[in-house]
Amino acid sequence: MIWICLVAAVPVRADQGRLYKIATVAWAGWSPLHVAEAMGFWKEAGISVQVRDYDDPIVILEAIRAGRIDFAMDMAGTLVGLYMADTPVQALAETNWSDGGDKIIVKRGGDIRQSLGQTVGVFLNMPSCLYFLGTYLKTRDLKIGDFRIVEVNPEDLTAQFVAGRIPVIVNYDPWATLALRQGDGVVLATSARFEGCIPECLWGYRDHLRQIPDEDVKKLLQGWVRAARWVNEPANWPDYARILRTRTFRANTPLTDDDLRRYLDGVGIHAPAFMLERNRNGGGLERYLVSLRAFLQENGLLKKDFQVRDIFDNRLITEVLAEELKATGLPVPGAPRPSGSAGTEPGRIETGGRAP
DSSP: OOOOOOOOSSSSOOOOTTTEEEEEOOOGGGGGHHHHHTTTTHHTTEEEEEEEEEEEEHHHHHHHHSSSSEEEEEEEEHHHHHHHHHHOEEEEEEEEEESSSSSEEEEOOOGGGTTTEEEESSSSSSSHHHHHHHHHHTTHHHHHHHHGEEEEEEHHHHHHTTTSSSSSEETTTHHHHHHHHHEEEEEEEEEEGGTSEEEEEEEEHHHHHTTTHHHHHHHHHHHHHHHHHTEEEEEEEHHHHHHHHIIITSSSOOHHHHHHHHHHHTTTEOOOHHHHHHSTTTTTHHHHHHHHHHHHHHHTOOOOOOOHHBBBOHHHHHHHHHHHHHHTTTTOSSSSOTTTOOOOOOSTTTTOOOOO
């Protein structure tokens, strides 16, 4: 069992008048937040939520620490890094993963071995990025310690690569694609090569979450689940594309439908059945965290030991997903299946979801 019990003398009651704030960046995998807000899914669930957009993941960490936001999206590996730095993180659900949107890039004609002992720029010097990079390096008989890792925010990282100041970078779309186009870059590997190497989560500060009613957290998760189902419906593409342009990628240059689909092809937004598989006891996120711990230990990066229960509380998300699957007539993993049931959900569930 990986559930975490939050102890309180009196249950925290729902606060109908409270506005919850959730932080995100320009990333296709987290676009269901903008969909849930724009389509009124949270309002229909009986909760007020405001999505706040940031340019730099580091600023989000500062904002949630200061209490200016209540929830955020981030890579699961980043939460491990925060935990090792004594930050009271709590992952509430794995919602999606990078499936090609994160890229390791070098200049055309270059090779990773030419940069031994030199700088590799990463958009976040956290276990999330290092695990992806390290997994690739292992295929080349190399390791993280063979390079000097430098953290630069995504936009500046691309600019440094284009200017020729950093020869190898790890960045995500749209900034990775800009590095390829403007910096004569080539891709050494993407996150799609190592499926599930960058799972991503909704999370909050453990201390802050103790003051938020479980029912409100469930409503927040219900809004995400409904939005994730909505974005996978081809008929919704015109509205989805509008939301992507005006919210998710509002700060970027005008984007064509092909641009948007390309960014969406770089992520896997989990549909409910697959999301339950990732979040259940013994599921995909738990296995990832165990593998990540082994990687950190092997590379001398395990600054503070951890167990799955230190990072992840799956109690509420598994309840929400079980209710969702029952409501839609789909089988719940672990429950008896009707005779003749194939046990799969229509659409792009088995691998997490794609752009319509």
